[in-house]
Amino acid sequence: MTASDPSLVRPAPERILLIRPSALGDVARTVPMIVSLRKAFPRARIDWLVQEGFEAVIASHPDLDEAIGFPRKALGRSLRKGSIGQLTRWTRMLRERRYDVVIDAQGLFRSAWIAWTTGAKIRVGHAEARECAGIFYSRRIHARSTHTVDRMLDLLCAVGVDPVRDMRLYVGDGVSVDAPDGSIVLAPTSRWAAKRWPADRFGALTRRLLARTPHTVSVVGGPDERDQCEEVLAIARSNPRVVDLVGKTDVAGLARAIAGSRLVIANDSAAAHIAVGFDRPLVALYGPTNTACVGPYRRESDVLQRLRPEDNFAHKDPKNVEAMRRIDVEDVWRACVQRLGTANPSAPVEPRRVEPVG
Template sequence: MAASDYAVPENLMTDSTPSSILIIRPSALGDVCRTVPVLASLRSAWPDARIGWLIQEEFSEAVSAHPALDEVVPFPRQALRGAWKSPRRLLKTLAYLRSLSRPGWDLVLDCQGLARSGLFAWFSGAPRRVGFARAAEFGWVFLTDRIPCSQRHVVDRTMALISGIGVPVKMDMSLHVPDASSQQWRLHPQNPGAPYIVLAPRSRWASKEWPRERWCELMGSLAAHGHRDFVLVGSSSEQASIDEIAASVGVSGVRVASLAGRTSVGELLAIIQGANLVVANDSAPLHIAVGFSRPLVGLFGPTDPEEVGPYGALEHVLRPPTATGSGHDYRASSTSTNSLDGIALDQVLEHALDRLGAR
């Protein structure tokens, strides 16, 4: 039976009460953050259920402090990578898969929609495994209940899994910082100790990046309006280039702390929670900003914000008028019409000042 042939009964779950529920959304960080309404909805529907979240272990702090979550089920992706090349890693992978059934899950929601996440759902042993009817890589074959999802934005598509099983949607995007991470940021030697702006100037894909020299110009222009403290964030692979941006500002009185590759996910949440403004390419900091209701300006090119932009804040996204592409067209050449070169410095500055004034 093809995935498209599957019919989902109305109010599928209203006649049963699961005692244990597993959310599967291992990665990426931004996707994890915008899946939080699934957790909120499940907790609201079943306040006494035990709810776990299978998540890539390095991202676990994004959800570990959420009051609706009982358990983090870490996925050690790096330790298991390349299992098919190594008998030892293959045995570890099989042991990990077998371990997923031990908690005795009643209901699993595969919010990732890939073959790997579908396999996790199957190995969970849950009698009911819910996911996308058109999950990629034939991931739908591992599911018992395949939900048709035609919504445009990825958050709305994910929440269709919730409404598809008869659970009322609770659109709560709120994130929560682990206490230890809050304390670490309060005491951090590079905490500005004054109102600051967070910038995320890099991306894994060059086509999703605003030109690096404009980030320096933006900081100088914002400083001219009295906003002089900046915290730059990014991954460890982006550390060297972001450090270069921080060192290239060249404007007297501008204070820039480059923390790329030097923070945990929990500290990143704490940094963004305390920001007056977040300006970022299409990357996780935008979705974290949504989770803390922080003012933001998003810069998009080959990816369509109507599909993958900061949920509920699309009016604060800039995209070149010539840009084309869907939510996943980020491998396009940075010299194509999708290039963020078409976003002018003055546009970003105007939106940034407007968002700062709205505080």
């Protein structure tokens, strides 16, 4: 099957499962899939298999019936001990849901195998899926698009669905975070060194934001990433206008902080894609990454990137840190001024009074 030869589903499916467990940023930008499916099949039950811990970023979406946690770590521990009982029970739970259609938007052996274990007759995935995943699909689609969001939406032609490019995310009622609405959210971390803007420049930018804007600054990151944020956290220890959220929020709290922000300044990370989902002003700092494929969707003008012809896109290679170092503080500050609408970016302003948090 090719993308130019879509197959309709008749009768209309009653139960649909979308598989996209990770990573968090990829989960955030997969939401057009469920919007498209809901528009085409308004009466169907639509579930989403997502990595445990990531459910909150999609669970409140009005087009989704249930976010099913994928207990990857627990299953892995069980299998390493030589026990298959937990895996058997978990796959039985999926099979008992009797899905008519399963769409694997992850495209790896594990996700494709899960699609097969559901027993669904229609199992859709990319013909180019890695790790020989295609052997588990009943309908294989050749991707015709470049960006990962559009490539995922290409899969929908297998079930006769037109894509709806609605990236909106929703935050659940009652989710709170220790940061005031209107904060500037800094996301200075990344798993890969080549994706990190230098920490001292985040510190310099923070000092300028404090001196020249009235906004508080909230810094976010995981519990094991505090060392990457130390330049900003050092400022937070002496200035109550900098709110330390590093390791202090779950995914729901991160989403809430971004949803209420005035501006998001982020490395190539989940925070940038969540900002797109909440339609927040964004300055996205990118190094050796092909943004045409995986940049903030339809927000190309929000990307700061300084590539040279000799650069490659091997972001996992720590030798490629130079691309991020070419972005200087003045570059980012000008982008912030443009998005904040600061009338006189060189003049200090009277800050808003903020009580210390915690």
